[in-house]
Amino acid sequence: MAQLSTRKSLHSKKRGGGLKRVFAALFIALIVATPTVLQSYFGFGISPVLSGSMSPFAQAGDAFITVERPVSQLSVGDIVTLHVADSEAFYAHRIIEIREQSGGIKRIVTKGDANPTAEEDPFMASPQSVVPVTIYSVKWIGHVLVYLTSVQGRQAGLALIVIANVLMLLLSLFKKPTTEISSRGQDIYKGLYEESYENAANEYKKREIYRDLYEEAHWELQTIREK
Numbered sequence: 001m002a003q004l005s006t007r008k009s010l011h012s013k014k015r016g017g018g019l020k021r022v023f024a025a026l027f028i029a030l031i032v033a034t035p036t037v038l039q040s041y042f043g044f045g046i047s048p049v050l051s052g053s054m055s056p057f058a059q060a061g062d063a064f065i066t067v068e069r070p071v072s073q074l075s076v077g078d079i080v081t082l083h084v085a086d087s088e089a090f091y092a093h094r095i096i097e098i099r100e101q102s103g104g105i106k107r108i109v110t111k112g113d114a115n116p117t118a119e120e121d122p123f124m125a126s127p128q129s130v131v132p133v134t135i136y137s138v139k140w141i142g143h144v145l146v147y148l149t150s151v152q153g154r155q156a157g158l159a160l161i162v163i164a165n166v167l168m169l170l171l172s173l174f175k176k177p178t179t180e181i182s183s184r185g186q187d188i189y190k191g192l193y194e195e196s197y198e199n200a201a202n203e204y205k206k207r208e209i210y211r212d213l214y215e216e217a218h219w220e221l222q223t224i225r226e227k
Contacts, residue, residue, distance in 0.1 A: 043068040045132050047081045047092050048141075053112030054079070054092065063141045064092050066132035071106045071125045074098060079134035080110065082123045092134060093119065 047064040057079075058064065066081055074080065074095060081092045093110035096118060101107050104127035111118040125131065 043130075045081070047090065047132065047134070049092065053114050054094070055114045057113050058137050059139075061140055063138045064134040065136040065138060066092075067135050068130040069133045071108075071127060071129045071131060074106070074108065074131060074133070080108070080123075081132040081134070082108075082110065085121060097122075 045066040045068070047066055049058045049060055049062040049064065052060050064079065064081065076095050076098060078095045079092055080095060081090055083090055091110075091112075093112045093115075095108055096111045097107075097109035099107040099109075101124075106125045106127070106129075108123040108125060108131075109118050110123065
């Protein structure tokens, strides 16, 4: 029973170490993938604030939580995240003017709260377009999100997974001598138990022999007296 219990304990420890590595990997992957999943499946997005153009409403290093809305639902005062023409960059500024052009095209003029003038090139949106609109501002997480979604951030996440696996491996190696000592101690106790059991069996056999000798001597003595 003791040996079976030890095996179960070792199996549980190994399984626990594996689960820790899995949870660590899932946690890092979740942090990196959360913005993309929210954007793709639920229409929510996270837009880091990279400059002070929206101060005092938001500072560099903050982040806007956005939700996609049809162009027809936009209004002056909304903070929208728009794509810079001929670039992969985005900016989040406040709408100061919306004009409808021919064909239902919306001419959207934006301006940063801290900027002296509006953007030179208004954003032109088709009636079918959807635009991310800010619904909440979160302090201080913008830098973290920018780093995690960058190439360096993803590499750091993978490095953390590798480091976690290496640490768990080293920990398991350091635990090996303890396991061997426990196994050796179990063998010693088993030997002592078997020895004591054998001694007890021998003592029982001796008692049986002494009892038989006693009964035989008693019977002979009784026979002599009767004669």
